[in-house]
Amino acid sequence: MRSLGGLGRPSLIAALVFAALACVLFVIGALRSRRDLTRAGTRSLTAASGFTIVSASALVNALFAHDFSIEYVANYSSESLSRGYTLAALWGGMEGSLLFWTMLLTTFSAVAVRRSRRANPRLTAWAGAILAGVGIFFLVLLVAPADPFTRLAPVPGDGRGLNPLLQSPGMMIHPPLLYSGFVGFSIPFAFALAALITGRLDEGWFTSTRRWTLFAWSSLSVGIVLGGAWAYTELGWGGYWAWDPVENASFMPWLTATAFLHSVVIQEKRRMLKIWNVTLILLTYVLAVFGTFLTRSGILSSIHTFTEGPIGKWFLPFLGVMLIGGLGVIAVRADKLKSENRFDSLMSRESAFLANNVLFLAAAFTVLWGTLYPIIAEAVTGTRLSVGPPFFNAVFIPIALAILALTGLGPLISWRRMSPGAMGRVIRVPLIVGTVVIVALALAGIGSAGALIAFGLCAFTATAVGSEFARGSKIHRRRGATGLASALARTLTRNRRRYGGYVIHLGVVLIVIGLAGGAFRTERHALLEPGESMRLGAYTVTYTDLRRSETPEKEVNEAVLDLRRGGELVAVMRPQRNFHVAQQQPQSEVSIRTNPVEDVYAVVTSFDPDGAAAIRAFINPLTWWIWAGAIVMLGGIVIVMAGEPVGARSAVRRTVPRPVAVAE
Amino acid sequence: MKRIPAAVTLTIAIAIAIAIAVAAPAAGAGPPEDLANRISGEIMSPYCPGVTLHDCPSDAAVELRGRILGWARDGWSRERILDRLEAEYGASIRSTPPASGAGLWAWVMPAVAVGAGLLAATAVARRWSRRRAPEQNLDEPTPSQRSRLDSELAQAREQL
CATH class of the missing domain: 2.40.128 (Lipocalin)
Known part of the structure; x- marks a missing residue:
């Protein structure tokens, strides 16, 4: 059957031309401080986005029209495939998923640049150039080695259909969310690099992209949980996480992004850790693209990688340019990235945040190391080794438990300094509750030390977070003589970022309870x-x-x-x-x-x-409790997002920077 | 914080503990099954790339799990079963690298990363805080100061 598939490739070429034009216009506009060129660059980027959407729509149309003259349609759909899964076939194969990724990238880029162009013209011009550059890379892939519109002859009577494992409701949402997360981080990455290039290293770059950062992190979080739910309900091995290389590929940027969301609070509050923050967002995006490389290069075996394709070798130079270029600009700007303040005390919330960051980064390194170790060991020693779930559980869980402890401890510690006596007072009740839980469970016959520690830390953290809510509600009750429910609601709504962050932490506690149950x-x-x-x-x-x-x-x-x-x-x-x-x-x-x-x-x-x-x-x-915790996390994310001003202009208008997402 | 009634916190703690204790099952029925399940989670599947034998859904994996269960029922030890599998499929069937030779660095590097990271962060924080320490007053607030602080914090929160 004929379709609009013929529009796909010309649209991709047009998108590539407009992306290249946008890149040139943005660079000249930034160098010469010409707003008219920046405007023209924005329009070109919007046109690139429009043509990419046309191309993706052409592929969707070809899928629904069963145009099996297109190889991708023949490989990933069939006449008997339901309509929902026919749509999911857009991201069910390597070429289609790259097209979907590129559509999101160009569209997010165009929207982000349009929103912040007036408030930060020079910053936006450089960010636009970087985003257009990233877009060019993916469009070149689609035009050259990963063309989704390659024709097939002779034309088969029916297609091979979508992999049965992918025919699951979760697969309708899980990949788009993961891609939204990966692609979403390109916006703060581009603005961070732009800030480094322009030398405007105040909080402007992350206040401009605050909502994008939150959106990307939220999408990735929900996407990862849905991936676990898909594995649980579809793969039939009774579990939800297998430390598979592709799962790890999505988890690593999530870990560094979570570290970033926490450390950026210190920059906003204390104007510290500037180098750390730009490095973290650089790492996050590099890891997101690295995950895409892992999934598509065939260098690692996984049950759900795409088949080994020709595009892996294209990613390595791109990753190298991003990493070396990013670290190079950071090195050049190191003087301007010095902290304006210092730690007042080791016993302070800043220190807790710093420890949290170190642990998140170590966790990301551990996952990366374990994922790549079989390749490294074979290259260096010639010995073939496997690194599977028992290794990851052994090295990752202790780090994760330490992070959980800090999740409870952090909100209890005051900014700048806290005396040991005051510290003892605030942690006393959570500590008692945690200890009671451990003792009670041990007496009840629970023999797993790891599970006992996990449950104890969950109780500790939940009590700490609960006590913060209790304290906030008490203040509102005292002032407004309202009931407990309205006092709680007022506590939540008056400082959505802080208490939304605490709700996210409670969700994490519930998830850990569920994970510990696996023992x-x-x-x-x-x-x-x-x-x-x-x-x-x-x-x-x-x-x-x-x-x-x-x-x-x-x-x-x-x-x-x-x-x-x-x-x-x-x-x-x-x-x-x-x-x-x-x-x-x-x-x-x-x-x-x-x-x-x-x-x-x-x-x-x-x-x-x-x-x-x-x-x-x-x-x-x-x-x-894992799924319940994920829903609570989602509720917390909604609360935090509801507290964010819409658009970068409102963020820029604020005189006092505010923290991004986490409980302060 | 400290005004949360002890009875409430203890009740919560005990409720959590009881819920978990109820959820945790009694010991499994047959040691051979448990041993076989444990071993299938410790080896990589020769049939599913990147996945343990336990998690691999292929028919060949089902058959191999059955063989392992058979050996466990015959009274083979964990080591004997793992050695037999290694002899048949090679060293890469084990899902954890050995803590010696080519596998040693797999275990060392994560510990080094955590240790070095925490040491570096502590050193930086200590160095920065030492510079500022003489300027600070470390006395704890008096009860009246604490009361005033609470009140002002409440006002600040109200204004946010």
């Missing part, structure tokens, strides 16, 4: 004939029936499992083992019974011809 997982598997049972902790799982059916896409084989506890039927579970016709690929669909105490998780790994089912079943305690 108590029970797993059993058995080959069951219909009518046979297996024990799973306190439950009995009975395989009662096999139901077969067919849809245009797949042959469905559903095992009906009775879940009993103490002889009483508590649930009927229906895991499936299906065969996807277009891909000639089997795929398991899990069945989960979830509640705040535990998940019972069942998956069929195979069926025998005589109807016997290989059942794999898990009890995953407290997993529910």
Whole structure:
């Protein structure tokens, strides 16, 4: 069937021309302080964005029109694919995902430049030039080695369809959110570099891009959690995080970005750590692009990398230019990046923030090191080694627990200085609660030291954050004689950034509770004939029936499992083992019974011809809290974002800089 | 802070502890199953790139997990099973690098990163704070000063 796919490649070439024009106009406009050229550059960048959107729309149209003369359409869609997953095919393959990435990049760039052009013309001109330069790189990839509109001859009658693993509701949202996060960091990165180039190293560059930073971090956070939810519900191994290289690729920039969101508060409050902040945002963006390189280069094996493509070698020079160029400009401007203030005391909130930053950075390094170590070891020693989840758990969890402790401690410590006596007073109650939780759990028979520490720190941090809310509410109750609920609401709304940040911290605590529950997982598997049972902790799982059916896409084989506890039927579970016709690929669909105490998780790994089912079943305690914590985090993000002024101009108008996102 | 009733905090703490203790399951039924599950989480799958055998959904992985369970049921120790797998699939089947030879640096560098980072940060903070220390008054506020501080903080918060 014919489609608008023919528009795709010409649009990409037009976008590339306009991006190049924008870059030139911005650079000349910045060098000669010509606002008219900056305006023209902005229009060119907007045109590049428009043409990229046209190109992406052409590919979407080709997907929906089943135009299998386009190789990408034939490889990632089929006539039987549902409409939702047909749209998801836009980012289901390497070329389409790059096109989607580039569309987001040019569009975000155009919007950011338009918004801040009047308030900071010179800064914006340089930022525009950098963003257009990044856009040129991705558009060149799309025009040359990763063309999504390559034609296919002869034209097949039907496509191969989308990978069954990607046919999940989570996959409709997870990749766009991750890409929004990765691409969103290009805005603060470009403005930071622009500030370095112009020598305007006050707080202007990050107040101009505050909302972008928050948006990118939030998108990445939610994207990562949704990725975990997808793995949990689709992959059938009972877990949500496998330290897979691609997962790590999204996690590393999240870690450095989280460090940045915290350390930027110190620059706003105390005008310190300027070098640190520009370095962190540089690292964050470099790691985001590095993740894209890892996913697409084929240098690392992963269950969900794109197939090894020709574009990996294009990324290395680009990454080198970004890293060396960025660090070079930082080195040149080092004099202007000196802190205007000093630490007053080691026992201060500044020190807690600094320790937090060091730990986040060490955590990011640890993940990077573990991810790359097999390549490094083979290159240096010729020995093939693997670095899997046990390694990451061993080295990462202690760092994460230290960060959790600081999450509780930080809000309790005052800025500038705090005496040991005052410190002892403020941490007394959280410390008692944390200790009581550890002792009570140990007495109740919990033997895992790691889990005990995690639960104790969760209690410590939750109490510390709760006490901050209690203190804020008490003040409002005293002043307004309102009820507890309205006092809490007033506390939240009067300082959304601070208390929204605390809500995010509470979400993190809930997530850690859920993760720590993984220490108590029970797993059993058995080959069951219909009518046979297996024990799973306190439950009995009975395989009662096999139901077969067919849809245009797949042959469905559903095992009906009775879940009993103490002889009483508590649930009927229906895991499936299906065969996807277009891909000639089997795929398991899990069945989960979830509640705040535990998940019972069942998956069929195979069926025998005589109807016997290989059942794999898990009890995953407290997993529910991971998703609940993510929702609480999202609530905190909404509260923080609601406290942000819309647009850079309002930020610039403020005379007193305000912190970005985290609880101060 | 200190006015939060002790009974409330203790109640919260005990409630959390009870909830977690209820959620944590009793010990599993069969040691062979637990051993097999643990081992499949300690080795990389020869069939799924970058994923442990435990997490690999392929049919071949299911079969290998079954073999490991069989060895565990036959009374093989963890080391014997891991050695057998290493002999069959090579050293890279182990998901953790050895703490010696080519694998040593994998373990050393994260510790070095944390240690060096914290040492550097402490040194910088100490150096900066030492410069400022003589100018500061380290006395703690008196109760009346604390009361005034609370009141002014409340006003400041109200104005934010």
